[in-house]
Amino acid sequence: MKINPLENLIENLSKLPGIGRKTAQRLAFYIMSMDKLEALKIADSIITLKEKAKYCSVCFNITENEKCEICSNPERQHAVVCVVEEPSNIVLIERTGYRGVYHVLGGTISPQDGITADKLKIKELENRVTFGQIQEIIIATSPNTKGELTAQWIADVLKKYNVRISRIAYGLPIGIDIEFADEVTLSKALEGRKPVNV
Numbered sequence: 001m002k003i004n005p006l007e008n009l010i011e012n013l014s015k016l017p018g019i020g021r022k023t024a025q026r027l028a029f030y031i032m033s034m035d036k037l038e039a040l041k042i043a044d045s046i047i048t049l050k051e052k053a054k055y056c057s058v059c060f061n062i063t064e065n066e067k068c069e070i071c072s073n074p075e076r077q078h079a080v081v082c083v084v085e086e087p088s089n090i091v092l093i094e095r096t097g098y099r100g101v102y103h104v105l106g107g108t109i110s111p112q113d114g115i116t117a118d119k120l121k122i123k124e125l126e127n128r129v130t131f132g133q134i135q136e137i138i139i140a141t142s143p144n145t146k147g148e149l150t151a152q153w154i155a156d157v158l159k160k161y162n163v164r165i166s167r168i169a170y171g172l173p174i175g176i177d178i179e180f181a182d183e184v185t186l187s188k189a190l191e192g193r194k195p196v197n198v
């Protein structure tokens with residue numbers, strides 16, 4: 001069977017999160033009308049990303065090296081770790097002027113989607129607390145049900161260690177995804193972090 005190239009692109013684009021069939025169609029038609037070189041740049045950037053980018057061996061941020069730029073920067077406060085859901089959250093928190101380091105979980109606990117705690121990098125976080133010189137953990141998961149569940153889970157896992165655990169909860173509207181927080185709100189959220197009761 002011959003595959004229609006346009007249909008093929010629509011099908012592939014609609015696999016992306018938040019892209020329904022209609023949006024995929026719109027994007028595919030747009031790509032069709034684009035300058036060939038510009039369109040090939042998009043294709044090429046995906047290939048480069050998949051071939052070169054990997055996860056930092058310490059914090060699971062995206063990097064081209066063994067360790068990401070933040071983990072290998074001696075000027076960062078390595079005793080303070082901000083726990084986030086996805087690498088994209090780091091970009092947001094960096095804008096607030098935060099000087100500590102990070103730990104990327106790779107999602108949130110969501111039993112209905114089959115995402116249990118062992119599917120996230122929680123064990124790796126515990127190892128960092130056990131073997132590192134970490135003094136404070138700031139949990140910056142989204143202030144929605146899954147984010148709260150994940151934050152509580154982490155606090156429970158880490159309570160036996162001598163580490164301060166806080167949760168950014170403050171000015172963030174309850175129920176939103178952290179992706180949608182602006183930097184002023186996020187900055188206040190970091191400043192106003194509260195200890196987690198365990």
Ligand SMILES: [Zn+2]
Binds near residue numbers: 057061067068
């Ligand atoms: Zn790193």
